[in-house]
Amino acid sequence: MGKIHKVEKLTDNRFVNLYHVDATSVHNTPVSYYVASRAKDTESMKIKTRVNKPDGVIIYSIYGEKKDKVVLIRQFRYTIGDYIYEFPAGLVEPGEDFHDGAVREMYEETGLKFEPLEVNPAFEKPFFPTIGLTDESCAAVYGYASGEISKAAQEDSEEIEVVLADRDEVKRILREENVAIPCAYMLMHFLRDKDPFAFLQEL
Template sequence: MSKIEKVTKTTDNRFLNMYDLDVVTKTGHKGLYHVASRAKDVSDLKLNTHVNKPDGVIIYALYGEKREQVVLIRQYRFSIGGYIYEFPAGLVDEGENYHQAGVRELKEETGLTFHPIEVDEMYSRPYFTTIGMTDESCAAVYGAADGVISRNGLEDGEEIEVVLADRTEIRRILKEENVSLMCAYMMMHFLYEDPEKPFGFLHAE
């Protein structure tokens, strides 16, 4: 089995840092592997703690009297130099659970009020996002949203447009726009759900 011989922190940023890993492959070859992480220090990396504590939360919220729309954000991302469709999301603050983080983040990014639902742990436990580059993991929360869209909670660096997308618009977005993978999969679920039974996939046996 491959192993890690040494880990070195190479940056000192607030939200994201880089770590260099001196590694030995299963065939004995030595190499250098780069990992981005929300961890503040080497001891906090998941490769050391082996605890999958979620760094962030992703919010799948339905809107409207008949829950016929999905709350999306269209956000400018420096990594692609353009806009991408995503679910509202954000970091889990110390002392928060997933639902509390979801309520806070949806309010900050959209102005809407989130009403989370309880689901089986296998649907809400944290999963890893882009494991080839980072140890980041996120939990998903599900529920309904209501209220009035507002930009009042946005930070200066956030360039976000709130989109309430029905099935027609979702089909267009999937065909024509940049979409995050996690958001795209959930949108595909929504397209083929029974409109009378929102979040049907969460209750399938």
């Protein structure tokens, strides 16, 4: 196992910061590594705490009386200078239960009411979507959405279109569009399974 000698905070931004990690690999090679983190300081980073609390939530939600549509957002992302399809998602606020965070974020991004399902904790534990770049972890929350789409609660810095996609549209999106990888994998389940949440019974 490699050894971490020093972690230094390089930026001071509100939502994400860059940290430099000085380390030695298992082969005794010097390592200079850069990590993006939601942590406010070095002592709060997972590299220090070894505690994996979710920084954010990703919401896999089904919509409609026939439960035949999935709630997606088409969002402009500066990282690629283009639009990408994602699930509604967002950061968990300090002291907030991540299920409550999912309900709040769904409303803020889409205007829809979200009712989370109770599932085996193994399906909603925080996982690391991009561990090579960041220590950010996100919990998945599953459930049903209802109501009317609204942009009233979206932030001015966001450019989000809400999409209620049936299976034909999901096929098109996977073939033709930019898609975030956690979203893409779940959309593949959505295409295959008559009950989109059938896999939640596996554990």
